[in-house]
Amino acid sequence: MSGKKQELPVSDKPLATVESPMTETIKKKKKKKSKHSEETQEVEVPQEVTNGEELSNKEKKKKKKRKREENEMENKKKKETDKVPEDSGVSNGGESEQKVVVTGKDVEEAKYAALTSFAESKLPENVLDCCKTFQKPSPIQSHSWPFLLDGRDLIGIAKTGSGKTLAFGIPAIMHMLKKNKKGKGTRNPTCLVLSPTRELAVQISDVLSEAGEPCGLKSICVYGGSSKRPQINAIRSGVDIVIGTPGRLRDLIDSNELRLSDVSFVVLDEADRMLDMGFEEPVRFILSKTNKGKWLRNQQLIATWPMEVHKLAQEFMDPNPVKVVIGSVDLAANHDVLQIIEVLDDRARDQRLVALLEKYHKSQKNRVLVFALYKVEADRLERFLQTRGWKAVSIHGNKAQSERTRSLALFKEGSCPLLVATDVAARGLDIPDVEVVINYSFPLTTEDYVHRIGRTGRAGKKGVAHTFFTQQNKGLAGELVNVLREAKQVVPADLLKFGTHVKKKESKLYGPHFKEIAADAPKAKKITFADSDDED
Structure with a gap:
């Protein structure tokens, strides 16, 4: 659930033992891993080596060791140089x-x-x-x-x-x-x-x-x-x-x-x-x-x-x-974000939100972004969380710009790392270390969903997006399933119950979109039919 890479356990036992009738056993190197570094114990090599084949093996092992250390140094340098701001330069997202x-x-x-x-x-x-x-x-x-x-x-x-x-x-x-x-x-x-x-x-x-x-x-x-x-x-x-x-x-x-x-x-x-x-x-x-x-x-x-x-x-x-x-013009989510979809009843969302905050935001130090659909809903959630002891601020269209700027500043600097927002923050928020996004209400379009969860998992980091999906959102189930499958995420069985039909793309104001027209497509020509009394 944390979105972190799983590390394979490292054994303290030697991988192999090479014995020779004329020498003592060559002791293999042991690796001791800590959280931030890796120490290597040197290989003990016998003083006398008379077997030519054994000498060859020893040289091969030294070369492998040098090659491995060079690769580790290159990877370390690459990770350091790849830590760049999001809006320019090299993207870490591949x-x-x-x-x-x-x-x-x-x-x-x-x-x-x-x-x-x-x-x-x-x-x-x-x-x-x-x-x-x-x-x-x-x-x-x-x-x-x-x-x-x-x-x-x-x-x-x-x-x-x-x-x-x-x-x-x-x-x-x-x-x-x-x-x-x-x-x-x-x-x-x-x-x-x-x-x-x-x-x-x-x-x-x-x-x-x-x-x-x-x-x-x-x-x-x-x-x-x-x-x-x-x-x-x-x-x-x-x-x-x-x-x-x-x-x-x-x-x-x-x-x-x-x-x-x-x-x-x-x-x-x-x-x-x-x-x-x-x-x-x-x-x-x-x-x-x-x-x-x-x-x-x-x-x-x-x-x-x-x-x-x-x-x-x-x-x-x-x-x-x-x-x-x-990339692709098709709708696709950031693959560095773990998407968790939870189908539940409207009335269960408040308590479920609190439970998720206790899971993801227990320290009240990491940044968590909660998305609401409406301005009134954002205000209510802010008060709801504050009365339960959470330090929360909100931004939405009804707030004065000074209030929005202040709330965003408190969120960025970490003084109040829990932010409730409407979709005004879905595209305009550029903070690389938002760890978790919680969609309390599903947005009106799947495009907005993709933009919302894109607030986490930025600059090459991993992120988690936990989304509530209700009966009212069933018309978008098919598109959401496609987004999940494209990103190789788990599609919950409860979501599939709504069906996988995808409606024609529809704007909030302009209605359905039809086939996309290429940018270099020729303009349509007006065709005029002459009047005629002739029968077919």
Whole structure:
């Protein structure tokens, strides 16, 4: 249940004994394993060895020993260097071994070859300063940078924690350095990043602010639930990059405090999520205010690809965008997460939650994230847990941004390592050491389930996701079974009782999705039938 690798027991007995009539027995080495290190006792070798065959055996054993020690040192170094931040560089999840599919016009040209190192990009040192702690570009970066740096429109699809922010961030910085003519007075932004949630916007802003600082680029993050005045003052002082949520961006545009006429590099991060939350109209409005003269060369889209996103891209992107898919477009969960599904009655969830916390959070020091479906439910769970002695905080859409920021800070720093959240934290929470996710309520879509449990098992670590599944969720049983089977997880018999039928993919607002349309598919042609009185 802990998700840790099982270690084989080590015997104190020698593996073999080699005897010779002319020498004493050669004593085999013994290994003594501790939690963090391995000590090796040296082999005792007799002084006299006259048998040639025995001498040969001795040399072979020495070579094997040296080889084993070299391998152990290499593995140790690899583990140390692989401990990298999640949002850039090398992913520990084995993503480099995943299937990579690149489609679009002229994608096989030599200039678009995937990068194998940062040096191959030939970018300035100050631009790559934010990548200095990473060994090489992550797969989404190595395959997308050549296209984005060449001004191509791109749809990038990769799992969470794969370095997507710098995948569009580095090309955005280069675009701005080429475009911006820095001078005195107010500067309008050149780059715009749209995000569906405040938490994700802040996370993107942190990465881009750090990346742009060595290049002298200023960024600002704007979102609702907080005072406009500091955001307006920052915009008036001049900014290069604006990261924000659709609602607040539109407010600032309507009040003439934000002008996007110079924006020629646009990013829609988690575009499917934005449209699913009902932001299509404000997104269209915001995009219409950007530099349409340069639109076809400079709009970038980083998101998953359901049908409504395809329609938006058809309207605002180049007719032949590049599409880079790392892994599979099929719904799949992180394989480093142990998924436990428990089918139970609604009324049993409260006591079962307490029992799981006593199991997973007994020390009240490790980080545990509890997901609720509704804001009211999150508030109730927070009070319920607090009255039973648990130190818990919550975040959801009804809380002021200052409260959400404070709760998240307490969770990150470990002062209050038990967080109750709605799906606002399903995609915007980037904390590598969340050990356990508990889904008190199953989400409205299986995609949200995959994103929720992806909050644990990050940066190469193992995680546990314990989920309550009730009668009300039976319509999603088939999709959940597929996710479990793909990740080689146990499918409980009680879940199979609901059936394995998979409904057509359905959006919360737009209804069912049909067959996905390829990014480079030709547009449909209008067919006109002439009127005729002829009979067949």
